[in-house]
Amino acid sequence: IKGKIKQKMMEASRRRMMQAVPEADVVITNPTHFAVALKYDAEVADAPIVIAKGQDFLAQKIKDEARSFGVEIVENKALARMIYHNVDVGGKIPPELYQAVAEVLAFVYNIREQKGTSGSKRMMA
Structure with a gap:
């Protein structure tokens, strides 16, 4: 019974x-x-704030959801791994990652300002 309850709670958390x-x-x-x-x-x-994170299948679902709503997707292997392994959902980015995250956000905000641009973009890191 405890296993079923835990599974239901995890599914609800994933949906949120x-x-x-x-x-x-x-x-x-x-x-x-x-x-x-x-x-x-x-x-x-x-x-x-990290509002969602996932690995493998869940990572693909997050990317699919982002694409369907026009959220920019940026490839940065090291940063994605660092955040995934060190920050929980709902947690703030730690100070040591501020610079890298600021660069990604600046890149995304710049894309938003360019008219007629949407979808996935790649920022090489």
Whole structure:
């Protein structure tokens, strides 16, 4: 019974996480095994927040969801792995990753400003 309860709780958590993906500013990928979705609102938090993360199948689902809602997808292998392994969903990006994440967000915000540009972009790191 405990196993079933835990499984149901994990499924509910996954659903909530996937529902948050459309709100992301960016999804950073590695590109096949990891995906982390970040949201940054300076009025709410002093650092970007991980709103979803996944590995393998779940990473692909996050990328698919991001594509369907026009969320930018940026490939940065090292950064995707670092965030995936070191920050929980709902957690803030740690100070040692501020510079790398700021560069990705600046890249994404620049793309948003360019008219007629949407979909996945690749930023080489």
